[in-house]
Amino acid sequence: MTYKEANNISIKDYLNSLGIQPVTEKGSYGMYRSPLREDNTPSFKVDYNANLWCDYGTGEGGTLIDLVMKQNGCNAYGAICRLEQGDTTSFSFHGKDLPERDTKRQAASPIEIRRIQPLQNPALMRYLQERGISPGTAAPYVQEMYYRIGGKPYFALAFRNDSGGYELRNPRFKGSTSKDITHIRQQGEPREKCLVFEGFMDYLSFLTLRMKNCPTMPDLDRQDYVILNSTANVPKAIDVLFPYKRIHCMLDNDEAGFRATQAIALEYSYRVRDFSDNYRGYSDLNDYLCGRKQEQKNSTSQAQEIKQETGQRATPKQKRGRGI
Incomplete structure (x- = not known):
């Protein structure tokens, strides 16, 4: 289940699956007792048209995923997993179903993931240090992924997003398995x-x-x-x-x-x-953080472009002669 598919589930049906019924309904919205706290007077509004909720007692609100995250104290990926484990066949969906091309696009991703593991590759740790970031700072948030593109093996830093995909970085590659915040x-x-x-x-x-x-x-x-x-x-x-x-x-x-x-x-x-x-x-x-100003970057990139255009190569180091 993708992030969009999960948020497309009707909040009304989700609450109904938990045995939570509206106290009052007025066409386009319903008032509930908050499932997030003790609520003697119904102050939890569900907008059926927008498929959004708002808890007037706390001033919070959002989508279905936001609600599941609040209930279970998890991130968006955990919320999606919990929705998948539920009886989704009983849910209706708000708005139009997602087109099949989204699923096909994900299935047709050129990145074939081989394995993901904690950060330990010396080359990737050196890359972080070159960016001014210590591996110890990055390790709780970043893993390393080994993958293939067109049968060729690669590895990169992997930073997880809310739909379970990964942002990938190494000195020569910037990409992702799927895009999300x-x-x-x-x-x-x-x-x-x-x-x-x-x-x-x-x-x-x-x-x-x-x-x-x-x-x-x-x-x-x-x-x-x-x-x-x-x-x-x-x-x-x-x-x-x-x-x-x-x-x-x-x-x-x-x-x-x-x-x-x-x-x-x-x-x-x-x-x-x-x-x-x-x-x-x-x-x-x-x-x-690295102290690289825009002017310095621009001048460096311009010098590289000039060398590429003119075919100029870096001046080789002179060989040292033998001592007497």
Whole structure:
């Protein structure tokens, strides 16, 4: 079951499968006693048309996956697994069924996964260090994947997203098995603040900077995190950002990053702050961590292009003569 398929399940039918019936119904919506807490007066609204819920007692709301995550204290992947284990044949679906081409596209993925294991490959750990990130910082969030493309073997860092796919990175490859956001929620009470990053290297860079600047109290668990994994995933991020009172965007300093920040700000206005000014002059948070300014990157890439166009090769080192 994909993320979209799970969110397409009717919330009304899901609650009914748990034995939870509406106290009152008024056509397009129903009022329930909250399944998330003790609720003597029905303050849990389900909008049947939009297939969304809102708990007026806590100010929270969202999609079906958000509800299952809240009930079970799990991430989106765990919520999808729980929905799959239930009797999905009794559920109706909101809106149109997903076209079969989505399933076919996933089945036709050129990446054949061989195995996934904890981070230990020296080449991948060296790659992280070159990006200014220690393997110890990355290990809780990143694994290593061994896979094949066209029969040829490869390996890369693997960062899991909410639909169970992986973002893949190595020095020569940037891709994914399937695209989705990664929503990292802290345990315990819901957090009021969420930080939004464009890619997982930026997220790991933030963790590195925070631990470097505040080694005694990094406070990494005081907020939740959303990693877009692609600016095309902004609509998915907007859905999960609904409950947060403060949204801090730390996206790339380019047109795509600015547009993504504007789209989130357009939805949540005063709750959104653009923190990209803190690393203005750098392409992204990882370049800021590594001290690579945009001008330096541009001049380096231009020099490489000139060499490629002119066929110029690097000047070979002179051989040392023998000593007397």
